[in-house]
Every structure is written in structure tokens, then in C-alpha cells.
Amino acid sequence: MTITEMAERILAGDRRALARAITLVESGRADHRAQATELLETLRPCGRQGLRIGLSGTPGVGKSTFIESFGMMLTALGLRVAVLAVDPSSARSGGSILGDKTRMERLSRDKNAFIRPSPSQSHLGGVARRTREAVALCEASGFDVILIETVGVGQSETVVAEISDLFNLLMAPAGGDELQGVKRGIMEIADMILVNKADGELKPVATRTQADYAGALRLLRKRPQDPEGFPKAMSVSALEENGLSTAWEEMQTLTNWRREQGHFDRRRAEQARYWFEEEVRQTLLAQLTTPGPVKDRMQALGGQVATGQTTPSAAAQEILKTLGMESG
Amino acid sequence: MTITEMAERILAGDRRALARAITLVESGRADHRAQATELLETLRPCGRQGLRIGLSGTPGVGKSTFIESFGMMLTALGLRVAVLAVDPSSARSGGSILGDKTRMERLSRDKNAFIRPSPSQSHLGGVARRTREAVALCEASGFDVILIETVGVGQSETVVAEISDLFNLLMAPAGGDELQGVKRGIMEIADMILVNKADGELKPVATRTQADYAGALRLLRKRPQDPEGFPKAMSVSALEENGLSTAWEEMQTLTNWRREQGHFDRRRAEQARYWFEEEVRQTLLAQLTTPGPVKDRMQALGGQVATGQTTPSAAAQEILKTLGMESG
Structure with a gap:
């Protein structure tokens, strides 16, 4: 072909x-x-655009169940839905959080859904580029919604947020102490917090947790890209399929407002510029760690520097000369 | 010459x-x-080594008074003392936290002391190299103790810690709420916490604050480079010159133990390797931001990427080709 x-x-x-x-x-x-x-x-x-929805949640929060229920609701509305994954652990282990599609059995059989497991990759920079480009391919292929999920370890949440139009956090019902454990930086990039498992015995805890998060979000500085009432905390039950259409309505409200105000296009433009610069930076630095003569020389000189046989600056200049550069 | x-x-x-x-x-x-x-x-x-003591503290904590009193005590013991500064703000403003020596009037007149203001520099990487190299010059010149101070904004504490044999935090007496505001990462790199202003009305607060910090330090994971009882929190009065010789004794206890156990040399070896690698990385990345044709092309392509006229990856490849590289 x-x-x-x-x-x-x-x-x-x-x-x-x-x-x-x-x-x-x-x-x-x-x-x-x-x-x-x-x-x-x-x-x-071709200029086709889907809505890119980032979703982060730790293991056990019900992420697969949520994506399946939420995805099925969207396809029932006639929308085409793609699911991609950014898996920080795959960079190390070669494993995959979407390794088999059995996690989302119904959705994987839906002809309006497309589920792509996370590949094994050598570094998070590579994962980011692959995901960005896979998103572009899904959009060209006519998908209306692209869900990009991550388990949110290390930098992977930032990667997903920098690829998405909306970034949602999926949380478990929890006590006040656990709530404090949420990384502050993550709260600040979230557009919506969805407290899952608002069903059965956990329902009252979920409602309380949602109120706690809503309170915490109100304490954050107002961002220009948010209309009144956002970022928002809601409770949902992926298992009982409750609250999902309300969540979708809120996402549309937020997206429409951002489109009208120009924030939507501006964010995409900034993201594209960011990924361009990041790819240049990562490729420059990868020269030092890619197996080969430069990496070997780095290690040998590192040893000499450590034992005091040469100074850090003199050693740096030697490497930079090898790379065809003068030290600044 | x-x-x-x-x-x-x-x-x-x-x-x-x-x-x-x-x-x-x-x-x-x-x-x-x-x-x-x-x-x-x-x-x-020449192989001359001084003891490199890093010192970080926010404005108002009494850093100049402490360095003056502590430095005078050391010169009275017959030691030669150099004072260097890492000023993160100078990277932006061209200003200097040690701009005039009037801050340390007595010490600056002491013939066994040498005070060097922070220079204006274009970036923190440059400040780090200059400070490292100034430390090496002071050691060759026979200084026994090199005090490296910073106000501790942004990354400057990490820079100073990566240059020092010991890293001390100077703190003000404070209530429990303020204590929680100490960045966790900073606590983890501190070897000693010195609560200053343990004099006059503030003395009881300083004692309580010291106990609070001691408790907080005990909660941290034990580091292999620490003997029993370290990291340690103490209270001192730079104004009344109280507790300074005890602090110096503790620093010597810690240093001697680390020398005996091999941690002292190992840390210096690791630091030298780190600065070698960091200088290579920073020089590679500086190609993109140094005024000139590459920076101009970065900005032009960034604009095209933002408006969708080209993709991030295609634009990145063009820059990398300009730099004589293939995209990975």
C-alpha cells in the first residue's frame, strides 16, 4: 500500500x-x-477535528469500566469514538495497560469504536509523539471523540494534558486525608474531576468526596480558559451508567464556550508549538544516551571527571567537539 | 598576567x-x-580541598547576619573563609544579592575572609558553572571553608546542594502552618536545619520551631550518607552569636563521619559527573535559544506549526537538519 x-x-x-x-x-x-x-x-x-478528551486515573478507580460505559453512551448518540493509551510503564517494561481488549469487551466489538493498546516505547517523549500522531490519524479517519487515557504516573498526566482539549481526572470515593494526597499540580491542569463508583454502599462517600473536590477546586486561581463554574467536580457511576450523559453535557458546555472565546484554537496552537520544540529538545539530548560512540565517550569521560582526572568543563567541551559544537 | x-x-x-x-x-x-x-x-x-557549605534561606531570615557571625567565628579559629553567592534573580534582572559588601561589614574587612558578589548571568546553568569553578579557585587559593549562599528560589537550592559537601537550611521561627509550607524536596536534601533568631522575644518560638523541624526530619527516610541523629535541626542566634560553635561542631562531626565512610569522596565524584553531563545538556539546548539564525528559524517554524501549516514532527526535522542532525 x-x-x-x-x-x-x-x-x-x-x-x-x-x-x-x-x-x-x-x-x-x-x-x-x-x-x-x-x-x-x-x-x-483535510482539516477534520475530533474532540480530544484526556482521562487520568490510578489503578482501581474503574477507568476501563468508565471508558467502556462512556464510550458506549457516545456511540449510542451516533458518535465515532477512538480510545488511545499513554502508558508510562511501557517505556520501562514493554508492558501495556491496554494489552488486551478484554478490558472493554462491549466497546471493542462496537463498529463505531476503535481501541488501540499502548505500544512499548523506549521513552516518554516517543510515547508522546506516537500518541499525538495517532490522534491526528484518528481525526483524519473521522472519529468524533478521541479518549486518551493514562494511569497518571510521573509525567504521563502532563503529556496527556498537553495532547488533549479537555483533561479529566477520574477519582475514587475517599476520605479527607486521601484527598490531600492529590498532587496540587494535577488539580491545576484538570478541567473536570469525576468521582466514580457513586453506587451501592459507596454512594454517600462519593457524594461527599465530590463536594470536597468541588471545594478544593474553588480555592484554585481562576484560569482564563474556564467559564463560570469550571473546573467542575461531579460524581458518576460507570457501573450503573449514572451521571455519564450529564458529564458529557458539561464537557460540551465547556468545549463550546472555549470555542466561542477562542481558547480552543489557541490551546491547540500552543500545544502544537510545544510539541515541536519538545521534539527538537528530546532529539538533541537523545544523542547522549543512544547506544553508540558518543554515549560510550560520555561514560568514559564521566569516569575521568569523577576521579578528578579532568574537570567537568573540559570533559564537556570534548563531547561537544565530538558533536561538532563549541562549548558556550 | x-x-x-x-x-x-x-x-x-x-x-x-x-x-x-x-x-x-x-x-x-x-x-x-x-x-x-x-x-x-x-x-x-594541587589537590587542595576546602569544606563546601551550602546555605539557603529566604529573605528576612537573617542570612547575611548569620554568614557574618559564622564566618567571623571560623576566622577566629584560624580558618580562611570564602563566601560565594548563587542568585537566581540575577539571571533575569542582572541584580545581585551580594551587590555591596556592606551587608557583611566586619567579615569583608577580615583578611582571612573573601567575599565575592553574585555576578549577573544569562541563565542558571551559567551561574552553576561559574560558582563551581569559583569554588575550585578558592580551594586552590587555600580557603578552608567555602560558604555558598542562595535565597532558594526555584531551582537554585538544587544547584547549591549539588555543589556543596553539606547543605544547610536557615529558617525563621514560625508557627505550625508555615512549617508545612516548606517544600518537601528541600527538607530531603538538607543536612542541617538552623532556626535563626533564637534571641529575645522570639527565643521560645525558635525552640518550638526547632523541635517541630526535628520531628519532621525524623519522619523522612534514613539516607545512607547520614550517621545516627542526622539530618539535625538546631536553633541559633546569629545576632547574639549563640549556638554557632555548636553548629560548627555538628557540621564537623557529620563531615568526619562521611569522610570515614567514603560518602564524602563519593558525593564529590557524583557531583563532578553530574555537572559534566549537565554542561553538555545545557550547551546542546542553548543552540535553540541563543540569538541567531537557529533561534529565528525556531520561532518562524513555531508560528507555522501553531497555525497548522506544518506538523510538529516535520518542523522539528527541519530544525534538526539545520543543526546537522537526523530526527530520531
């Missing part, structure tokens, strides 16, 4: 072509990278 | 030569940099 054919099939909504294209952007091979860049450049002018 | 002459004079303890050498390592000019590297390489084999 040529790149032109692949592009045409993606635009026609061919799922197999989409899956192959995502495999292409995931590849580390130089020729695949060149093809991926060509494919994305071919698709760029 | 040739580099060889400068090196000889520094080794002989000539203060004027030391001051000129520090000016040399602070310079951004390429020829000065080459001379600085040569000078440091000439001095490296």
Missing part, C-alpha cells in the same frame, strides 16, 4: 488502514519515520 | 589574582573560556 493509498483509505474511514498507519508512526525505523511524516503531511489539509 | 603566573599567584594565596580569575570564569567570551579551562586544568593537580 503506498502512502497515498493509505491516506485515501484513512479518509474513507478504513479501520485496517488506520491500524496500519498507527503501527507506522509507532515504528522507530528511519524509513518508517519518513513515511509517517509524509502520511501526516498528506492528511493535514 | 599569563595563565601560569595567575595559577602561581592563586596557589600563593594572592587575593587579587583570585578575584581576577573568578572574573575570568564568569566571562562569556570564547577566548576567556579557553583561558579559564586552561587555568582550572593547571590548578587541578
Whole structure:
């Protein structure tokens, strides 16, 4: 299949072509990278946009159940839904949080849904690019909503937030002490906090937790990209499929307001610029850690510096000369 | 003065030569940099070591008074004391926290003390290198103790901790709420917490604050580089010169233990390696932000990426090609 054919099939909504294209952007091979860049450049002018919804939640919070119930509700509304994952652990273990689709059995059989497991990748920078590019492919393929999920370890929440139009936190019902444990930086990038498991015995705890988060959100500084009442905390039950359509309505309210006010396009423009700069930075630094003569020289000189045989600056200048640079 | 002459004079303890050498390592000019590297390489084999004591404290905590009293006590013991400053604000404003020596009038007149104001620098990476190299010059010049102070904004505490053998936090007497406001990461890199102003009306508050910090330090995970009882919280009065010699004894106890256990040398080796790697990284990234054609192209392409005229990856590849690299 040529790149032109692949592009045409993606635009026609061919799922197999989409899956192959995502495999292409995931590849580390130089020729695949060149093809991926060509494919994305071919698709760029189509101008199709989906709503990119980031979703973070720790294990046990019911993320899979939520995505399945929420996704099924969206496809029932006639929307096409893609699910992608950013898995920080895959960078180390090669494992995958969406390794099998059995986690979302109903949704994976839905012809209006497309679920893509997280690939194994060498570093989070690579995961970010792959996810960004997979999002672009899903949009070109006509998906209306792209759910991007992460377990929220380390920097992965920031990566997902920098790819998404909306960033939601899925939380478990919890006592006041646990609430304090939420990283402050994460609260500040959340657009909505959804307290899951508002069902059965946990319902009163969930309601209280939601009120606690709502209070905590009110204490944060107002952001220009939020209308009155946002960021918002809500309680939902993915299991009983309660509160999901209300959550979707709130997401649409927020999105429509941001579109009208220009925040939506501005955020996308800033994100694109950020990823461009980040890719340049990461590639420059990757020269030092990619197996090969530069990495070997770094390690040898590091040893000499540690034992006092040379100074840090002299050693740095030697490496920079190897890379064709003068030290600043 | 040739580099060889400068090196000889520094080794002989000539203060004027030391001051000129520090000016040399602070310079951004390429020829000065080459001379600085040569000078440091000439001095490296002398093997003189001082004790590098990092000191961080917010404005108003009495940092100048403490350094003056503590420094006078050390020179009275026959020790030679150098004071350097890492000023994160100078990177932006060109200002200086040690701009005039009037802050430490007595110490600046002491012939066994050497006070060097923080220079204006373009970025914290440059400040770090200049400080590291100034420390090496002071050691070659025979100083026994090098005090490195910072106001502790942003990353400057980490910079100072990565240059020091001991890292001390100077704190004001405070209530329980303020205590919680101490950044957890800072507590974890502190070797000693000194609660200043344990005099007059504040004395009981200082004692209570010291006990609070001691309790907080006990909750932290034990670090291999600490003997029993460290990190330690103490209260001192820089104004009344109380507790300073006890603090100095504790610092010596800690240092001697670390020397015996090998932690002292290991930390210096790790720090040297870190600064080598950091200098390479910072110089690589500085290509993108140094005024010139690459920075201009970054901005132009950033604009095109933001308006959707090209993709982040395609734009990144163009910059990397300009820099003689292939995108990964």
C-alpha cells in the first residue's frame, strides 16, 4: 500500500488502514519515520477535528469500566469514538495497560469504536509523539471523540494534558486525608474531576468526596480558559451508567464556550508549538544516551571527571567537539 | 598576567589574582573560556580541598547576619573563609544579592575572609558553572571553608546542594502552618536545619520551631550518607552569636563521619559527573535559544506549526537538519 493509498483509505474511514498507519508512526525505523511524516503531511489539509478528551486515573478507580460505559453512551448518540493509551510503564517494561481488549469487551466489538493498546516505547517523549500522531490519524479517519487515557504516573498526566482539549481526572470515593494526597499540580491542569463508583454502599462517600473536590477546586486561581463554574467536580457511576450523559453535557458546555472565546484554537496552537520544540529538545539530548560512540565517550569521560582526572568543563567541551559544537 | 603566573599567584594565596580569575570564569567570551579551562586544568593537580557549605534561606531570615557571625567565628579559629553567592534573580534582572559588601561589614574587612558578589548571568546553568569553578579557585587559593549562599528560589537550592559537601537550611521561627509550607524536596536534601533568631522575644518560638523541624526530619527516610541523629535541626542566634560553635561542631562531626565512610569522596565524584553531563545538556539546548539564525528559524517554524501549516514532527526535522542532525 503506498502512502497515498493509505491516506485515501484513512479518509474513507478504513479501520485496517488506520491500524496500519498507527503501527507506522509507532515504528522507530528511519524509513518508517519518513513515511509517517509524509502520511501526516498528506492528511493535514483535510482539516477534520475530533474532540480530544484526556482521562487520568490510578489503578482501581474503574477507568476501563468508565471508558467502556462512556464510550458506549457516545456511540449510542451516533458518535465515532477512538480510545488511545499513554502508558508510562511501557517505556520501562514493554508492558501495556491496554494489552488486551478484554478490558472493554462491549466497546471493542462496537463498529463505531476503535481501541488501540499502548505500544512499548523506549521513552516518554516517543510515547508522546506516537500518541499525538495517532490522534491526528484518528481525526483524519473521522472519529468524533478521541479518549486518551493514562494511569497518571510521573509525567504521563502532563503529556496527556498537553495532547488533549479537555483533561479529566477520574477519582475514587475517599476520605479527607486521601484527598490531600492529590498532587496540587494535577488539580491545576484538570478541567473536570469525576468521582466514580457513586453506587451501592459507596454512594454517600462519593457524594461527599465530590463536594470536597468541588471545594478544593474553588480555592484554585481562576484560569482564563474556564467559564463560570469550571473546573467542575461531579460524581458518576460507570457501573450503573449514572451521571455519564450529564458529564458529557458539561464537557460540551465547556468545549463550546472555549470555542466561542477562542481558547480552543489557541490551546491547540500552543500545544502544537510545544510539541515541536519538545521534539527538537528530546532529539538533541537523545544523542547522549543512544547506544553508540558518543554515549560510550560520555561514560568514559564521566569516569575521568569523577576521579578528578579532568574537570567537568573540559570533559564537556570534548563531547561537544565530538558533536561538532563549541562549548558556550 | 599569563595563565601560569595567575595559577602561581592563586596557589600563593594572592587575593587579587583570585578575584581576577573568578572574573575570568564568569566571562562569556570564547577566548576567556579557553583561558579559564586552561587555568582550572593547571590548578587541578594541587589537590587542595576546602569544606563546601551550602546555605539557603529566604529573605528576612537573617542570612547575611548569620554568614557574618559564622564566618567571623571560623576566622577566629584560624580558618580562611570564602563566601560565594548563587542568585537566581540575577539571571533575569542582572541584580545581585551580594551587590555591596556592606551587608557583611566586619567579615569583608577580615583578611582571612573573601567575599565575592553574585555576578549577573544569562541563565542558571551559567551561574552553576561559574560558582563551581569559583569554588575550585578558592580551594586552590587555600580557603578552608567555602560558604555558598542562595535565597532558594526555584531551582537554585538544587544547584547549591549539588555543589556543596553539606547543605544547610536557615529558617525563621514560625508557627505550625508555615512549617508545612516548606517544600518537601528541600527538607530531603538538607543536612542541617538552623532556626535563626533564637534571641529575645522570639527565643521560645525558635525552640518550638526547632523541635517541630526535628520531628519532621525524623519522619523522612534514613539516607545512607547520614550517621545516627542526622539530618539535625538546631536553633541559633546569629545576632547574639549563640549556638554557632555548636553548629560548627555538628557540621564537623557529620563531615568526619562521611569522610570515614567514603560518602564524602563519593558525593564529590557524583557531583563532578553530574555537572559534566549537565554542561553538555545545557550547551546542546542553548543552540535553540541563543540569538541567531537557529533561534529565528525556531520561532518562524513555531508560528507555522501553531497555525497548522506544518506538523510538529516535520518542523522539528527541519530544525534538526539545520543543526546537522537526523530526527530520531
